Amino acid sequence: MLTPAPILATDFFTVDLLDGTTAYVLTMIEHATRRIRVLGATAHPTAAWTIQMARNAAMDLEDHADRFKFLLRDHGSQFTASFDAVFQAAGIEIITTAVRAPVMNAIAERWHRSVRAELLDRTLVWNLEHLRRVLTEYESFYNEHRPHRALGQAAPLKPLPDNVVDLDHFRVTRRDRLGGILQEYHLIA
Numbered sequence: 001m002l003t004p005a006p007i008l009a010t011d012f013f014t015v016d017l018l019d020g021t022t023a024y025v026l027t028m029i030e031h032a033t034r035r036i037r038v039l040g041a042t043a044h045p046t047a048a049w050t051i052q053m054a055r056n057a058a059m060d061l062e063d064h065a066d067r068f069k070f071l072l073r074d075h076g077s078q079f080t081a082s083f084d085a086v087f088q089a090a091g092i093e094i095i096t097t098a099v100r101a102p103v104m105n106a107i108a109e110r111w112h113r114s115v116r117a118e119l120l121d122r123t124l125v126w127n128l129e130h131l132r133r134v135l136t137e138y139e140s141f142y143n144e145h146r147p148h149r150a151l152g153q154a155a156p157l158k159p160l161p162d163n164v165v166d167l168d169h170f171r172v173t174r175r176d177r178l179g180g181i182l183q184e185y186h187l188i189a
Contacts, residue, residue, distance in 0.1 A: 007031040008092070009072040009108040010057075012045060015120060019127045025135065026053050029108050030068075035143050035156035036111055038135045041128060050078040054086040065090040072097065072105050114142075122181050137178055145184045 010028045017023055024045040028037045037060065039053040058065065071087045073079050074097045084094045097104035119138045125131045143156045171188045 006067055006069045007072055008061075008068050008070070008087075009105050010039070011074060011105055011108040011112070012076060012078070013112040013115075015041075015125060015131055017125050017127055017131060021128070023125075023128055023131050025131070026050065027108065027111065028057055029111050030156075031107055033156045034107075034111075036139060038139045041131050041135065043128060045078050047078050047080045047083070051080065051082045051086065054083045058086050058090055061090065065092065068092050070095050072108070074105060075099055119178070119181060123178070134178065138182070141177055141182050141184070 008028055008030055010026065012024050012026050015023045015025060021043050023041050023043060025041045026039040026045070028039055029035070037057060039057050040049070042049055061068070068090075069092065071092050072095050079096075087094060102109050115135075115138060119134065123134060125134060172185050173188050175184045175186065176182070177184060
């Protein structure tokens with residue numbers, strides 16, 4: 001079995017808010033584990049803001065930044081040389097995608113499709129603060145509970161069980177999150 005490349009990918013996506021503004025959300029995903037990080041959301045994604053989000057991400061990755069070899073990003077004007085320097089200081093090489101080639105950052109783009117289909121297309125997001133709260137809850141759900149086909153139906157922060165469980169002997173309970181938009185299922189002891 002091939003081990004996945006130690007790649008991080010980062011990108012922006014936009015969300016139209018009910019207060020009439022557009023929010024820009026900066027995200028990061030680990031290719032191997034599919035763990036996502038919502039780095040921040042803002043109405044004005046300046047280069048300075050993006051650099052600060054990079055510093056915050058680098059601090060979050062500090063203990064295991066050496067696991068990653070590459071950071072994949074596009075040619076957005078917010079991604080400056082100072083942004084790259086934050087990750088290069090941790091020994092991570094920056095790879096920029098070709099212009100107008102979203103398939104080169106397919107895993108990040110696929111996650112953006114997931115967050116839209118599973119959350120944002122079903123939720124009226126009032127303002128930037130509401131968006132941050134909703135995305136924080138979704139990030140937790142995605143990393144701790146949501147199964148992923150690429151991980152053998154495990155969640156990014158949960159290991160696969162060693163043996164197959166016979167569900168005929170167990171009862172399952174459902175926990176609703178975000179008013180029932182997201183559902184988690186757990187075994188009752």
